[in-house]
Amino acid sequence: MEKKEMLYEGKAKQVFATDNPDEVVVRFKDDATAFNAQKKGQVDLKGEMNNAITTLIFEYLNQKGIKTHFIKQLNEREQLVRKVSIIPLEMVVRNYSAGSMAQRLGVEEGIKSPVTIFDICYKKDELGDPLINDHHAVFLGAATYEELDDMYELTSDINDILIDLFDKINIILVDFKIELGKTSDGEIILADEISPDTCRLWDKDTMKKLDKDRFRRDLGEVTEAYVEIYNRLKNLLQK
Ligand code: U5P
Known part of the structure; x- marks a missing residue:
């Protein structure tokens, strides 16, 4: 496989073409943004941790019968994935109140x-990625x-599988966001990433936040949180 020109650069990742038109390389960066990129920073090791965590989770989901774009991890920062056209909708799941929903509804x-x-x-x-409903999504042609x-x-x-997976490493899956993509034959599969950037993950015993809220809210120990999630998943899944 030969890595070719950069096709796209997002806030946390870059996507490169390969010599295979059906496959692209995703490169995970240490750049962190929050609040629609009004807050910007770097989190040491974040790219490596999110690449490794997404690899473990997508491989696990594949084993459980969920179709994903993931093919294989290439190195510490890169993975090879199937090329899909990303559906311009963020699918957010909430098991507990937090973040924008807690704010919008005025609840703890x-x-x-x-x-x-x-x-x-x-x-x-x-x-700023507005909350919409199904009718808006159809209106937009998404x-x-x-x-x-x-x-x-x-x-x-995916939520059912992930609640159970995180429960096994003593983590509450509070909420998360996924992105779905369409393959060339029209099949809808999981794409993008699942990592502490895209999930709220709380330790069950201490309720310590082990996710991007540590960056968003200046709570400190951001890298440590990502490494902690990686280590717990690795110990569970790579035996
Ligand atoms: N989320 C993202 N990207 C976004 C917005 C939210 O991954 O652009 C994730 C958050 O990490 C959280 C969930 O796990 O979606 C809900 O976020 P919020 O709507 O409460 O901010």
């Missing part, structure tokens, strides 16, 4: 929800109602 963080809460946000930097049904089902299946 950390309340366990009796139902699984799904939000969708329109991926549009200029607008997905059809049938595709949205499949997307919620896939997202819900």
